[in-house]
Amino acid sequence: MTSARPAELPAALADASHFLDFFREITAIAQVELKKLFRDPTELFSRAVQPVLWLVIFGKVFSKVRGIPTGNVSYLAFMTPGILAQSVLFTAIFYGIAVIWERDLGIVHKLLVSPAHRTSLVIGKAVSAGFRGLVQTFIIYLIALALRIQINWNPLDILGVLFAVALGAATFSTFSLIIACIVKSRERFMGIGQVLTMPLFFASNAIYPLAMMPNWLQVVAVLNPLTYLVDALRGIMIRGGQSVHPLPLDLAVMALILLLLASIAAKLYPTLVQ
Amino acid sequence: MDSGRDSQTAEPNAIETIALTRCFGDMTAVDHIDLRVPYGQIFGLLGPNGAGKSTTIKMLTTLLVPTSGTALVAGFDVAKRPAEVRRRIGYVPQMLSADGALTGQENLMLSAKLYGMARADRNSRVSEALQFMGLSEAAGKLVKTYSGGMIRRLEVAQAMLHRPTVLFLDEPTIGLDPVARHTVLDRLRDLRRDFNTTILITTHDMDEADALCDVLALMHLGKVAVTGKPADLKATLGPDATLDDVFVHYSGASIEEGGNFHDIRQTRRTASRLG
Ligand SMILES: Nc1ncnc2c1ncn2[C@@H]1O[C@H](COP(=O)(O)OP(=O)(O)OP(=O)(O)O)[C@@H](O)[C@H]1O
Ligand SMILES: [Mg+2]
Numbered sequence: 070m071t072s073a074r075p076a077e078l079p080a081a082l083a084d085a086s087h088f089l090d091f092f093r094e095i096t097a098i099a100q101v102e103l104k105k106l107f108r109d110p111t112e113l114f115s116r117a118v119q120p121v122l123w124l125v126i127f128g129k130v131f132s133k134v135r136g137i138p139t140g141n142v143s144y145l146a147f148m149t150p151g152i153l154a155q156s157v158l159f160t161a162i163f164y165g166i167a168v169i170w171e172r173d174l175g176i177v178h179k180l181l182v183s184p185a186h187r188t189s190l191v192i193g194k195a196v197s198a199g200f201r202g203l204v205q206t207f208i209i210y211l212i213a214l215a216l217r218i219q220i221n222w223n224p225l226d227i228l229g230v231l232f233a234v235a236l237g238a239a240t241f242s243t244f245s246l247i248i249a250c251i252v253k254s255r256e257r258f259m260g261i262g263q264v265l266t267m268p269l270f271f272a273s274n275a276i277y278p279l280a281m282m283p284n285w286l287q288v289v290a291v292l293n294p295l296t297y298l299v300d301a302l303r304g305i306m307i308r309g310g311q312s313v314h315p316l317p318l319d320l321a322v323m324a325l326i327l328l329l330l331a332s333i334a335a336k337l338y339p340t341l342v343q
Numbered sequence: 344m345d346s347g348r349d350s351q352t353a354e355p356n357a358i359e360t361i362a363l364t365r366c367f368g369d370m371t372a373v374d375h376i377d378l379r380v381p382y383g384q385i386f387g388l389l390g391p392n393g394a395g396k397s398t399t400i401k402m403l404t405t406l407l408v409p410t411s412g413t414a415l416v417a418g419f420d421v422a423k424r425p426a427e428v429r430r431r432i433g434y435v436p437q438m439l440s441a442d443g444a445l446t447g448q449e450n451l452m453l454s455a456k457l458y459g460m461a462r463a464d465r466n467s468r469v470s471e472a473l474q475f476m477g478l479s480e481a482a483g484k485l486v487k488t489y490s491g492g493m494i495r496r497l498e499v500a501q502a503m504l505h506r507p508t509v510l511f512l513d514e515p516t517i518g519l520d521p522v523a524r525h526t527v528l529d530r531l532r533d534l535r536r537d538f539n540t541t542i543l544i545t546t547h548d549m550d551e552a553d554a555l556c557d558v559l560a561l562m563h564l565g566k567v568a569v570t571g572k573p574a575d576l577k578a579t580l581g582p583d584a585t586l587d588d589v590f591v592h593y594s595g596a597s598i599e600e601g602g603n604f605h606d607i608r609q610t611r612r613t614a615s616r617l618g
Contacts, residue, residue, distance in 0.1 A: 093456060094456070097457055101442075101445060101449065104445065105444045105445065108444065174438065174439075174442075175437075175438040175440025176440055176442055179454075179501070180457070181405075182404045182405065182434045183458060184430045184457070342401070343407055
């Protein structure tokens with residue numbers, strides 16, 4: 070049937086072939102997800118409405134409030150990275166709905182009877198969520214351009230923005246996958262999703278700096294992955310923007326959280342069909 | 344023969360279960376069943392709604408962990424060596440499960456990659472499988488535009504793509520018109536003839552079971568009520584007995600007990616997706 074199994078190969082070769090297996094499986098899953106996304110991009114565009122409202126209405130009005138310390142940038146420029154992070158969060162957090170849908174259709178059953186590693190199935194989903202985040206980034210850049218916000222055009226920094234967004238989207242979508250595996254029904258998921266998003270958003274530095282928050286909220290914000298995404302973006306997306314933590318620290322915290330969530334999700338994903 | 348198999352017997356079966364059991368809470372869906380299916384056999388699992396057929400298949404395909412007992416598929420223990428089992432099986436779930444947002448060809452290509460087929464083989468294997476199931480024409484169309492019969496054929500194509508040793512099909516012909524039904528059944532016979540594929544199939548259609556299966560097991564309330572060749576089962580009930588009579592004899596007395604709202608809803612949903 071199958072040719073030599075990994076155990077019969079020298080260890081190094083076996084590791085390499087494992088790595089290739091993972092890579093093949095992850096790209097297969099991510100490719101399919103992206104194909105579906107671009108086949109029906111309405112969702113991508115409807116998701117762009119909310120950030121426009123936040124920036125154009127909320128941002129314009131709050132620019133008049135002088136009490137928010139935003140460093141040497143305008144309030145609108147200060148909140149732009151926050152709104153990008155928000156739109157990434159709000160999209161990725163509902164990723165689990167699609168997964169429950171796939172379970173109800175039996176698509177998850179088929180993935181799970183295949184010999185693909187459970188970790189690959191989970192990471193493949195996360196990677197596609199990451200790509201989706203990149204499309205959102207493009208849209209926010211367009212809005213920012215229209216609003217004459219001082220964008221930092223340094224190519225390296227833009228790469229940094231894309232990387233941070235992809236990492237953040239992967240993190241939130243994997244979190245969403247975990248919730249899906251626990252609640253298993255769309256109705257319950259919608260309820261929990263609604264309950265989670267606003268607190269995650271407000272308990273972060275997205276539209277006001279950490280320093281302005283009451284102490285207890287600061288504690289929550291430090292545990293909130295969204296805070297690190299916003300902080301990373303704030304340092305590199307806007308000209309003159311300042312982050313609290315160095316960029317590598319923000320990215321490392323997100324990567325660590327993603328790793329932790331992905332290993333939990335790989336354990337829980339098979340229980341989705343039980 | 345593969346080394347490292349878990350099977351002890353000299354002439355191993357494709358499927359072998361010993362006291363296989365699965366509980367949901369305090370409800371026992373599958374209750375100490377012993378099945379033995381030799382390589383190359385077409386084995387039918389019958390029984391009323393809620394008898395435990397799908398639960399059995401889910402354990403044999405590694406989707407559900409058994410509560411107790413053991414099951415060997417293609418020589419490997421489903422609980423201890425699930426990855427080895429997965430490489431050797433194909434599965435068509437009870438619900439129509441091909442991805443409607445992809446084309447038929449893309450559905451198969453995804454499987455080809457997940458099963459680790461060599462890049463050079465993928466295209467030829469995929470178009471071969473599509474042709475075998477009569478779907479070459481429709482390969483580039485989105486599956487959501489397929490009829491129920493086409494989706495089922497696609498799913499069989501997907502499940503046989505990697506030439507599995509054992510193929511599990513959970514009510515593959517539900518809701519299909521007679522022509523579509525016969526196409527699916529004929530292709531299953533071909534698979535057994537050409538590749539000696541072992542096939543375990545569940546169905547509510549007694550004529551189909553009679554015509555297709557070498558051996559049948561009738562499940563009722565989680566237990567195997569009777570096992571045997573279709574002809575032998577009928578013969579025990581009298582010269583003119585049909586398989587319907589056998590079904591009613593072993594499960595009819597309490598047919599109302601089996602099947603709850605969940606099952607009916609599941610079946611309806613399948614039927615409506617097919618409709
Ligand atoms: N995930 C689950 N949680 C709780 N109970 C379950 C679960 N899956 C199945 N059951 C129960 O186990 C019993 C056997 O179900 P199963 O789906 O195996 O029956 P079946 O023989 O396939 O029936 P059908 O012919 O309707 O498909 C049913 O009473 C069902 O309600
Ligand atoms: Mg069933």
